[in-house]
Amino acid sequence: MIKINQLMSIYNHKTPFEFKALHDVNTTFEPNKIHGIIGHTGSGKSTFIQHLNALLLPSSGEVIIGDTIINKKTKAKVFHKIRRSIGMVFQFPENQLFEETVMKDVMFGPLNIGIDEETARKNAEKYLTLLGIDESEYEASPFELSGGQMRKVAIAGILSMDQDTIIFDEPTAGLDPKSHIEVMDLIYNLNREHGKTIILVSHNMDDCYQYTDTIKIFSHGEIVSEGDTVDILQDEALLTSMNLELPKVARLTKDLKARGFNPNPPPRSTDEFISMYDMWRSSHAE
Amino acid sequence: MLSKVLIGRYIPGDSVIHALDPRSKILLTVLFMVIVFLANSWATYITLILFVLIVTKVAGLSIRFLFDGLKLILVLFIFTFLMHVFLTKGGTVLVDGGFFTIESEGIITGIFITLRLTLLVVVTTILTLTTSPIELTHGLERMFQPLKRIGFPVSEVAMMMSISLRFIPTLMDETEKIIKAQSARGSSFRMGGLKERFQALLSIFIPLFVSAFKRAEELAVAMDVRGYNVKGKRTSYRLLEWKSSDTIAIIIMILLAALLFGLRAIGL
Numbered sequence: 001m002i003k004i005n006q007l008m009s010i011y012n013h014k015t016p017f018e019f020k021a022l023h024d025v026n027t028t029f030e031p032n033k034i035h036g037i038i039g040h041t042g043s044g045k046s047t048f049i050q051h052l053n054a055l056l057l058p059s060s061g062e063v064i065i066g067d068t069i070i071n072k073k074t075k076a077k078v079f080h081k082i083r084r085s086i087g088m089v090f091q092f093p094e095n096q097l098f099e100e101t102v103m104k105d106v107m108f109g110p111l112n113i114g115i116d117e118e119t120a121r122k123n124a125e126k127y128l129t130l131l132g133i134d135e136s137e138y139e140a141s142p143f144e145l146s147g148g149q150m151r152k153v154a155i156a157g158i159l160s161m162d163q164d165t166i167i168f169d170e171p172t173a174g175l176d177p178k179s180h181i182e183v184m185d186l187i188y189n190l191n192r193e194h195g196k197t198i199i200l201v202s203h204n205m206d207d208c209y210q211y212t213d214t215i216k217i218f219s220h221g222e223i224v225s226e227g228d229t230v231d232i233l234q235d236e237a238l239l240t241s242m243n244l245e246l247p248k249v250a251r252l253t254k255d256l257k258a259r260g261f262n263p264n265p266p267p268r269s270t271d272e273f274i275s276m277y278d279m280w281r282s283s284h285a286e
Numbered sequence: 287m288l289s290k291v292l293i294g295r296y297i298p299g300d301s302v303i304h305a306l307d308p309r310s311k312i313l314l315t316v317l318f319m320v321i322v323f324l325a326n327s328w329a330t331y332i333t334l335i336l337f338v339l340i341v342t343k344v345a346g347l348s349i350r351f352l353f354d355g356l357k358l359i360l361v362l363f364i365f366t367f368l369m370h371v372f373l374t375k376g377g378t379v380l381v382d383g384g385f386f387t388i389e390s391e392g393i394i395t396g397i398f399i400t401l402r403l404t405l406l407v408v409v410t411t412i413l414t415l416t417t418s419p420i421e422l423t424h425g426l427e428r429m430f431q432p433l434k435r436i437g438f439p440v441s442e443v444a445m446m447m448s449i450s451l452r453f454i455p456t457l458m459d460e461t462e463k464i465i466k467a468q469s470a471r472g473s474s475f476r477m478g479g480l481k482e483r484f485q486a487l488l489s490i491f492i493p494l495f496v497s498a499f500k501r502a503e504e505l506a507v508a509m510d511v512r513g514y515n516v517k518g519k520r521t522s523y524r525l526l527e528w529k530s531s532d533t534i535a536i537i538i539m540i541l542l543a544a545l546l547f548g549l550r551a552i553g554l
């Protein structure tokens with residue numbers, strides 16, 4: 001369980017560049033779920049998630065992770081412990097690749113946090129396989145791979161540290177459509193099959209609707225709305241007031257309601273929509 | 287942390303100092319640096335400190351903020367101070383620790399040299415804080431125009447300077463991002479043996495170089511497609527204009543120099 005109390009965060013405190021990026025954030029993340037975070041650029045999403053693994057410390061307030069409390073006075077010693085329980089995949093994680101080979105790069109994280117060599121290699125193989133990186137590529141230089149492959153190797157580099165909670169900051173930004181789906185499916189599987197708690201920052205409403213269990217909407221450094229994904233992302237009035245759009249599938253379902261198409265639970269992905277719609281049509285065919 | 291480094295940063299403003307011609311600001315900074323070397327006593331140093339404090343106020347900068355920016359080079363200051371405290375001899379012996387002595391001259395010289403360094407760093411910081419990188423390059427280009435006649439590539443060097451200045455903040459931001467990404471992977475230069483620390487450094491420098499080269503390549507392509515040509519004759523949108531305030535500023539600086547000579551002459 002992750003709990004955030006009255007979190008306030010100021011960049012460049014006491015300088016002319018001072019900027020209050022988070023005002024008063026209070027929320028919790030339940031374990032074993034996929035939590036979506038949405039909001040416009042600059043609303044404080046990236047700033048917020050960096051507080052969850054002590055890359056940024058609160059200016060005031062606190063972040064509670066299990067039995068560890070992070071506040072402005074937290075010391076570097078504690079960071080190691082936190083990074084063993086929470087993984088962070090930054091935006092454009094391929095920028096953090098640096099080793100000679102794919103395998104070495106993926107093993108860098110686990111070795112740093114004190115996992116032994118053998119387990120580190122096992123983890124690396126497990127997650128590289130999960131991400132569809134072929135064994136023949138383990139000894140290649142990460143810089144020779146395609147953009148999509150580099151992204152996947154970088155993600156494997158975090159996952160191989162095997163934390164319980166993984167944060168993804170816009171993991172599909174700039175990816176081709178195929179890699180996009182692969183990465184989103186992976187994230188879904190990490191939760192459903194490997195029991196990881198996922199925190200996903202995204203501004204793709206369709207992905208959030210299809211893959212997440214809960215949603216928190218950020219605006220101007222605050223959480224303005226949160227709850228179950230189905231409740232939040234079908235609330236057209238709420239989304240419009242935040243200048244956000246309904247997910248496409250929710251839009252279509254809503255538009256077809258007048259014609260009597262009202263499945264419960266509603267479809268969350270294009271595939272689900274098509275099959276439910278087909279079923280509804282054939283059962284209504286004269 | 288890195289965002290606290292002030293040299294190279296610019297804060298837009300509408301103070302008299304901001305409005306000065308970049309050429310006069312560069313000239314004033316150089317003059318002040320020369321004047322700093324005239325200071326040799328309490329009275330002269332105090333005069334210079336007062337002068338800098340006034341300039342800071344006039345430029346609309348907070349003194350506190352300026353000193354926060356100095357913290358990073360504090361190590362250098364402390365080192366300089368200690369060097370003089372232990373190595374400069376003369377005056378009365380204050381501490382006699384057997385194999386070393388601390389003498390009054392050492393303390394005084396230490397303080398003076400540290401003040402001198404601080405003043406030099408502070409004026410340079412004030413220069414960049416109040417002058418946009420574009421203005422700065424433009425000013426330098428114009429000041430060194432005469433060197434063109436002896437074949438010195440003034441415009442090219444100016445272009446290089448403006449690109450470098452433009453990318454300092456970008457690179458700082460990039461560095462901060464990479465450091466964070468690697469810390470999230472448990473990398474740390476504070477812990478572990480020599481090998482781990484070296485690895486931690488590599489994990490930051492390699493991605494940094496990769497991204498810098500990528501940026502350089504993109505920029506080169508962008509300049510090429512827009513027809514940048516080193517031989518091309520460039521005109522500029524902003525014309526530099528020497529105003530009466532620039533002349534007054536230079537006169538004030540000369541008066542400051544005269545004041546220091548005066549103080550030295552009467553033995554203060």
Ligand SMILES: Nc1ncnc2c1ncn2[C@@H]1O[C@H](COP(=O)(O)OP(=O)(O)O)[C@@H](O)[C@H]1O
Binds near residue numbers: 045
């Ligand atoms: N390192 C930083 N220094 C100063 N301001 C920052 C920094 N990072 C982000 N900000 C500012 O904080 C605000 C929130 O940014 P961010 O958390 O990146 O938003 P998001 O991820 O929602 O786009 C923005 O206004 C941004 O300009």
Ligand SMILES: [Mg+2]
Binds near residue numbers: 046047
């Ligand atoms: Mg962001």
